[in-house]
Amino acid sequence: MSWVSVARKDFIDSRRSKGLWALIGLYVALLALTVYVAPSDVSMTNVLRLLALVGIFIIPISALIIAYLAIAGERESGSIKFLLGLPNTRLDLVIGKFVGRSAVVAVGLALAFVIAAVEGSILLASVDIAILAQFFLLFLFFAVTYIAIAVGLSAACASRSRAMASSVGVFFVFNVLWTVPAISPSRALRFIADDTLGVHLSAQIYEFVYLVSPPYAFQRAADLVFTDQQLYYFRVIGQNATVPFFLEKWFMLVILAAWLVVPLVLGYWRFERADLG
Numbered sequence: 001m002s003w004v005s006v007a008r009k010d011f012i013d014s015r016r017s018k019g020l021w022a023l024i025g026l027y028v029a030l031l032a033l034t035v036y037v038a039p040s041d042v043s044m045t046n047v048l049r050l051l052a053l054v055g056i057f058i059i060p061i062s063a064l065i066i067a068y069l070a071i072a073g074e075r076e077s078g079s080i081k082f083l084l085g086l087p088n089t090r091l092d093l094v095i096g097k098f099v100g101r102s103a104v105v106a107v108g109l110a111l112a113f114v115i116a117a118v119e120g121s122i123l124l125a126s127v128d129i130a131i132l133a134q135f136f137l138l139f140l141f142f143a144v145t146y147i148a149i150a151v152g153l154s155a156a157c158a159s160r161s162r163a164m165a166s167s168v169g170v171f172f173v174f175n176v177l178w179t180v181p182a183i184s185p186s187r188a189l190r191f192i193a194d195d196t197l198g199v200h201l202s203a204q205i206y207e208f209v210y211l212v213s214p215p216y217a218f219q220r221a222a223d224l225v226f227t228d229q230q231l232y233y234f235r236v237i238g239q240n241a242t243v244p245f246f247l248e249k250w251f252m253l254v255i256l257a258a259w260l261v262v263p264l265v266l267g268y269w270r271f272e273r274a275d276l277g
Contacts, residue, residue, distance in 0.1 A: 006096025152263030
């Protein structure tokens with residue numbers, strides 16, 4: 001299992017990065033500060049609900065920064081030839097880099113959540129450990145999804161600049177383009193289908209296009225944790241409408257899993273066929 005050695009080396013090397021420690025410090029500071037400024041009569045669940053709204057911006061940025069050079073950086077520096085001669089295959093490298101960077105993020109988030117839980121038990125009205133644990137797992141899943149996207153992009157790109165441009169593009173598309181109603185993919189699809197081709201698609205299809213975005217899928221999935229108050233509100237269909245399976249909360253986990261697997265597979269496919277010189 002050569003990918004294990006790659007993941008171990010990547011994890012150890014990442015621990016020595018000052019930039020990485022700064023990002024972990026950001027996780028800790030974000031949760032600790034959110035708990036600190038929260039009124040004493042609110043619960044940790046209310047704090048986590050706020051974190052779910054803020055985290056759709058913080059997590060993608062930090063995960064992409066952590067992982068966008070995972071393989072592209074090794075290719076540009078030439079050290080990838082050393083890694084592939086140990087003997088590690090290109091698949092080992094992709095999996096190992098993904099696991100190593102994911103482990104770093106997991107440690108950082110775990111530390112942040114533990115500190116927030118201790119702080120919350122002192123400053124807040126209540127801390128529901130079950131909800132805290134469930135939200136941590138979902139938050140980590142969301143972060144690891146973006147690690148996979150970044151590693152897949154890094155595997156597909158031959159240089160640091162291309163990997164950086166691709167990562168910036170991903171953030172812009174999912175966290176900016178998707179949120180502007182006038183230019184969102186859902187609106188673009190409506191223009192092409194209804195206005196141009198005269199094909200009338202159901203409102204559920206347009207809603208699904210919104211939820212294809214990882215941040216929106218994460219927010220919809222968060223309603224599995226916050227059962228007492230809805231976090232994601234439908235943009236196209238009515239809030240009380242009967243929804244098909246692909247709009248159900250549990251299906252958002254399938255969407256996130258697809259974003260975890262597909263970029264890695266496509267990145268590896270491109271990397272496997274690349275000429276490393």
